[in-house]
Amino acid sequence: METRRLQMLAELARRGSMRAVAEATGTTTSTVSQQVAALAQDMGTALIEPHGRRVRLTSAGRRLAEHAVTILAAVEAAQRDLSPDAPPTGTVRVAGFATAIRAQLLPIISGLSTSHPQLSILVREHEPAEALQLLANDEADLALTYDYNLAPAEPDPAVAITPLWTAPWGLGIPDNVARPSAPGTPEVFRWFRTADWIGNSRNTGDETVIRTLASMAGFTPHLTHQADSLDLVQGMIAAGMGVGLLPMGTSTLPGVHLVPLTAPDVVLRAFAVARRGRDGWPPLALLTDLIFRQSAQSA
Structure with missing residues (x-):
């Protein structure tokens, strides 16, 4: 199984269209289609299906895309272990409430464009329940959420939580x-x-x-x-x-x-939340650590 094909599938799950994947990976829609088709042949099952004028992942495609994120993270972790000075690369999708985005995330993003030019951050403003739903649906990699000491959020063993401020x-x-x-x-x-x-x-x-x-x-x-x-x-x-x-x-x-x-x-208690098994993905781990540090400085 070629990791490049897995990357194409993971990006398709994130971005929703062959064209968006092609733009993100610097290739053509034809190449993306060929890579996904080859991966489907490797796996012996259909990974995409027609949906109007576009395509969408089948249930098998969605499950494999979830595995792909973990597999690609493990590959990147191995590469970083061999080359510890290599910078993290990729796109981290963040969904969070406005105060955390404004105070903790935006000051970091401007610095990342210089220190880690191959790392991009996609931001969506959402209240906690919305952000956590996006995280569960694999439509976000990191959720910035909050609760109150008098109205604590229900614990979820599927996520890793980093207290912020x-x-x-x-x-x-x-x-x-x-x-x-x-x-x-x-x-x-x-x-x-x-x-x-x-x-x-x-x-x-x-x-x-x-x-x-x-x-x-x-x-x-x-x-x-x-x-x-x-x-x-x-x-x-x-x-x-x-x-x-x-x-x-x-x-x-x-x-x-x-x-x-x-x-x-x-x-009010603010948190950075990621799905377990994905929280070690280097770009996500880096961003979480930077947000934590920014929160500590702002406290």
């Missing part, structure tokens, strides 16, 4: 409303029990935290508005539309005040 969150309120004098998260929540509450439109973690703390304070929150963008959440708060969770230390818009939440604290 934590950040305390508070309650954003309109600047012109009365504020509680008593400390403690339940007291703060109880003070705003009649307010409208703003949640996240694409992640249920915020709502879980709000409902948990409201229950501790003895009421059911009136969750009305939803927004994914923290700037939009702040805009809603400034407009007097409600209150909502926001990271402490963030620059607030005029008309927004942040109330600390303590006892219990509300803490």
Whole structure:
């Protein structure tokens, strides 16, 4: 089995078309088609099938593509072991939430273009559940995700998780409303029990935290508005539309005040997540390490 043919299949699984594979590998669509056809003959089973005007992988093709990633990673690891100074090459697909991409990933990418010119990064902005689904479907190599200490993510033995950073969150309120004098998260929540509450439109973690703390304070929150963008959440708060969770230390818009939440604290926890067996792939391992280091510097 030639690794070049496996690479063509793996790229086809990632990119979705013969033309995209040809562009990525610097060859022609005819060559890609021939290599995949030869691999199918080697394996004794069909790996692709017509799908409209394009092709898609068969179930056997998808399974072999998953094996191909591991096999190619092992080959590259062996080559790196023999030539430890050889730079990692390939394309790493990253799906993650906007804050992590902006703060940890983007500063790295500009440096990688100089230090590792043969390594490319594809970025897609997604909330945690979306990013993890892309990871499970082999549509992403690395997921940048988060959860809350009061709404932890379900453990998944199929993935390797690298903790990145934590950040305390508070309650954003309109600047012109009365504020509680008593400390403690339940007291703060109880003070705003009649307010409208703003949640996240694409992640249920915020709502879980709000409902948990409201229950501790003895009421059911009136969750009305939803927004994914923290700037939009702040805009809603400034407009007097409600209150909502926001990271402490963030620059607030005029008309927004942040109330600390303590006892219990509300803490966001960020992670880099990769599928087990693929986390050792040199380009992915390098990028994960760089993101970890960038997170430590930013803490």
